[in-house]
Amino acid sequence: MRNTFYLLLVILVLACSTPKSDQVFVHSDISNFWNAYDSIRLTKDSLKQLDLLNRLFIDKASEGQKAMIEVRNYTPEEYLEAIESYPEFWESIRPNTLKAETHNKEIEKGILKLKDIYPDLQAADIYYTMGVFRSPGTGFDNFVLIGSEFALGDLHTQTKEFTGARSHIKNYYKIDPEKNIQFLSVHEYVHTQQKDAVNNILSQCLREGVADFVASLASGQISPFPAFVFGPAHNERVRAKFEDEMFNFRAGRNWFWNDDNNEFGASDMGYYVGYAIAKGYYEKASDKALAIKEMIELDYTDEPQVEKIVDGSAYFTTSLEELFQKYEAKRPQVVGVEPMENHGQSIDPKLSRITIEFSEPMDQRFRNFDYGPLGQEASIQISNVIGFSKDRKSLTFEIQPLESDKQYQLTIGNGFMNDKGFPLKPYLIDFKTGTK
Structure with a gap:
């Protein structure tokens, strides 16, 4: 008993x-x-x-x-x-x-x-x-x-049927x-x-990297993907590339949703960068539980909090603000508009052609025009794009007839890019026509 x-x-x-x-x-x-x-x-x-x-x-x-x-x-x-x-x-x-x-x-x-x-x-x-x-x-x-x-x-899953556009699927089963x-x-x-990421590379990187890091703590495993083998072995190279591209919205495919046909030979390297940031922040935090809470509950629209975590990780070679300023300095700019004076208040309504002058040669494959703050009603209407100059430092286009005594706007957008892939700093053409 x-x-x-x-x-x-x-x-x-x-x-x-x-x-x-x-x-x-x-x-x-x-x-x-x-x-x-x-x-x-x-x-x-x-x-x-x-x-x-x-x-x-x-x-x-x-x-x-x-x-x-x-x-x-x-x-x-x-x-x-x-x-x-x-x-x-x-x-x-x-x-x-x-x-x-x-x-x-x-x-x-x-x-x-x-x-x-x-x-x-x-x-x-x-x-x-x-x-x-x-x-x-x-x-x-x-x-x-x-x-x-x-x-x-x-590893025994049959993948030989995956060809053409789906051939990349084979790689997933290699991780068992x-x-x-x-x-x-x-x-x-x-x-x-987590909260949703905002539409930029760094936010997406942080959101995925935090999930990877926390999952590694909870499971005792590290992500099985090749990025987590290549990344630590080539960290300086990966970091330098990311520092150069993280603010460039056109570079997203270099870091996410790609295959291994890239300069690293490993897909989704952004996951590794985000993981490295999360790991660095956690390891340097005196209160580990608070660090986990801050990272999981991060509001990606709260730029000071994002900077706190990124800079607190000490992953990058300098502060996020300094990296942003370096990036901005690399972007091409509009340096002039001909033949009229931008922001003029008495532009000849007979104006029919505009030439934009850039600070450096631009990639002819990309261009982007948009409304200004006053919207469609005040927009300059382009009738024909004549094209880039031989040195690719200017672009000329023809416009539809202007009305007299009216405000006009046109945004030269960041869809324009230079030869290195850096997007143009947006530029607003803004003027008022005079009376006939």
Whole structure:
């Protein structure tokens, strides 16, 4: 009797000391997909295939599957094309997807650790979805959406059918993704806690890098992607390139959403830079818990707070403000407008041609005109672009007839670029015509 009492006591203590989780996992979309897949493969009638896909998969979709279809813009036609084109791939990945729930405990362990290092964690449901090769995972509202066709692959997944525009897909399976499902899930879980990035390279870099760094703390793993091998080994080179381009909105594809056909030979190097910034800030912080909270809850529209984290990391060679000023100094400018005086208040309404003069040769492939602050009503209307001068330091265009005694504007926009890819500092042409 005494032994029984002690046994019950031990069980009770263990139960009380084990962290509890109410984590929700949804797997139904996987079985729905395979039901649709099997039926679709039995007919060549495209209308029947579409009906089967809708009835057996899309119409039965969970909230998470619906969200994945929405945020990645998947169409029924894409699903049918993929089912038809890659039968060996689908059959090879099928067993892994059907045992998706075996990963739940591992993922749950990572989420509990995340809760430990970030106590303010808000719950997010995890959905195993089936998509068409545009996302291994994404955080959306309070959903973690796992793209099972990517995330549950392994080194044995058949990829030889991926050619042409989809040949890059092969690279993803080289990281043995199923072994990294915990890291991926925690990374996306962090995204559900974050605010949206603003539209610049640095913000996107920070948002992804913070998720990677926090996921590494919670999972004990580092990102499995090649950028995290190349980055540390060539940090000075990567950093110098990023310092040169982070304020250039046209350089985004050099750092995100690309493949390995670039100067680094590794895709998505922006993730590594963001990770390095987050890691530096965390390691230098005296209050580690506060550092995690600040990074996860960062408001990317709050420039002083962004600067605090970036400069506090000591990752870059100088302050963010100084790097911005260096970037601004490299941008081309408009140095003159002919034949009239800009901001003139009595410009001849017979003016029919304008020449813009630049500070340096411009890339002829790019140009950009826009309204001024007064909008379309006051806009100078271009009737014909004559083109660049031989030295590419000026551009001439013809304009539609002007009215007398009227204010006119035209913005020469940052779509213009010099030969090094730096965008023009926007310039406003602004004048008023005189009386005839």
